Amino acid sequence: MEKIPTLFERDGAFRVVDRPRAECAWVFAGEGAATEKLDGTNVRLTVRAGQLVRVEKRRNPSAAQKKAGIVDGWYADTAEDAAEDRWILAAARGTDVAGWPDGEHPCEALGPRIQGNPLGLDGHLCLPFDREAPVYEGVPRDYPGLRAYLAELESRFAPGALAEGIVFHHPDGRRAKIKRKDFPGSARPGRA
Structure with missing residues (x-):
């Protein structure tokens, strides 16, 4: 990415x-x-036949990785049992993907427990960059x-x-x- x-x-x-x-x-x-x-968290949702099949979060290179020449971030899988992924997964589940085409969709995860909720949202959801900006x-x-x-x-x-x-x-x-x-x-x- x-x-x-x-x-x-x-x-x-x-x-x-x-x-x-x-x-x-x-x-x-x-x-x-x-x-x-x-202002949220960058994620990627993978959709197949109108169903959410994968949720990934953005990872940025560490200082050591940057020194080694790795400058671009990447996506890593979320985990159901990881506390740090709880609100990303809530946002993904709060997003209706039924009408989305099959594929990977970069999104911004937003909501009350993400980045201080500067938009004042009541619930968690993901806004796809390629569909609704x-x-x-x-x-x-x-x-x-x-x-x-x-x-x-x-x-x-x-x-x-x-x-x-x-x-x-x-x-x-x-x-x-x-x-x-x-x-x-x-x-x-x-x-x-």
Whole structure:
């Protein structure tokens, strides 16, 4: 699984600066659609004949693995008896996959016991990136415009809550992201 690049370069405090990343030039050229970035846990659900048959969670490389050249994350199986997988599995079970095509679907697991529930959801579920991500029209594509836009962007998935950020999707499969908390002086998103 490929890590999605952030639109701008970062400073020593890991905040973005007004210097676009070269690999994200397509965003600044006006290409691609903007979707809501959701604050949850990245998972992958495998569906066969409208049934959930496998639930995996994202794993990122350790510092030692990064030093060895492993930079991209991967998916690992969840386990029914693992306490750390309890809420991921609850989200998977809370998702109706009956109409999904067979295959592997990367998703964001969301809910009351995941990542502090910034969207204020009442139940656990998974939102597939390839099926239901809310699209935003007219999103600014420059540093000051995005900073101001994200400061007040309401989630389309959970009205009344602030969106975590934006992911731009190019028709050829490239993606780029920006989060509210990436900007200097920003606060962690919460209920509006």
